[in-house]
Amino acid sequence: MDGVILIEIDSLRGHEEVITDNLEKRVSKLLDSGFYKPIIVDRDSLVILDGHHKWTAARLLGLDRVPVVMIDYLLDESVNVGVWPGCGRESITKDEVLEMGFSEDVYPPKTSRHIFPFRIPAIRIPLVELKG
Numbered sequence: 320m321d322g323v324i325l326i327e328i329d330s331l332r333g334h335e336e337v338i339t340d341n342l343e344k345r346v347s348k349l350l351d352s353g354f355y356k357p358i359i360v361d362r363d364s365l366v367i368l369d370g371h372h373k374w375t376a377a378r379l380l381g382l383d384r385v386p387v388v389m390i391d392y393l394l395d396e397s398v399n400v401g402v403w404p405g406c407g408r409e410s411i412t413k414d415e416v417l418e419m420g421f422s423e424d425v426y427p428p429k430t431s432r433h434i435f436p437f438r439i440p441a442i443r444i445p446l447v448e449l450k451g
Contacts, residue, residue: 323357323442325384325449328377331358332366334419337375338428345376354386354444359435361392366420368392368433382449386442390435392417397436403429 348355354377358370367374368390377385392398393413400416402408411431419426 323386323388323440326360326365326387328374328382328385330365331360331374331385331387332364332420333371333374333425334366334416335371335426335430336428337372341372341428342375342379345372346379349373349376349380349446352443353446354442354449356439357386357388357442359433359439360387360389361417361420362389363392364417364420366392366417368398368416368431369435369439371428377449380446382446383451384449386444386449388439395436399434401432401434403432406430 354373356370356373358374359368360366360370361368370387374385390398398413400411400413402411406427406429408430416431
């Protein structure tokens with residue numbers, strides 16, 4: 320895991336839909352607290368692994384950059400992906416997550432469930448630092 324860096328918001332690729340109620344909560348939390356946790360992305364593809372709601376909320380708020388932590392998704396065997404109970408799938412692979420990130424489609428919300436071998440760091444970045 321690398322440290323937290325700022326990246327252009329439009330360079331990231333999502334692979335899952337967001338839940339409207341959760342999105343509204345993320346927008347409120349960002350407005351109240353600034354960015355409080357980075358988005359986790361694959362270093363090579365820039366596909367979002369964790370943080371779709373924060374990314375979508377940041378787009379709604381007109382931010383130009385977002386804080387991310389980049390990981391070597393395919394190479395790091397300590398990063399695991401499974402599915403959330405009740406999502407309608409028995410399993411999912413890292414390759415399928417990346418393929419969806421490059422497609423015109425997305426999985427339903429709460430399909431992929433990533434487990435990282437590290438704690439996602441708490442941060443405090445005011446939104447004004449992520450505009451322009």
